[in-house]
Amino acid sequence: MFLIYDIIVGEGIVRLEIFRQLTLNGYKNVLLLDKSLRVLTDTSSGNSGILRTRFDTIPQTLESKLVKRDYELY
Numbered sequence: 894m895f896l897i898y899d900i901i902v903g904e905g906i907v908r909l910e911i912f913r914q915l916t917l918n919g920y921k922n923v924l925l926l927d928k929s930l931r932v933l934t935d936t937s938s939g940n941s942g943i944l945r946t947r948f949d950t951i952p953q954t955l956e957s958k959l960v961k962r963d964y965e966l967y
Contacts, residue, residue: 898924
């Protein structure tokens with residue numbers, strides 16, 4: 894019997910959140926892979942590290958809608 898996995902490559906903050914959301918939404922075979930043998934090393938080094946707020950986005954844009962949704966989630 895073969896198992897089929899949804900694979901996420903890399904363990905940056907964005908990928909960890911994708912992993913979290915998939916598992917919270919019932920996905921059972923999610924696999925998180927990274928090149929490092931240690932957990933959470935070099936995470937999000939390629940990301941700008943800036944999180945937008947609801948106050949500095951242009952209204953009615955996709956970014957604004959996603960920021961609002963994420964704010965409500967957390």
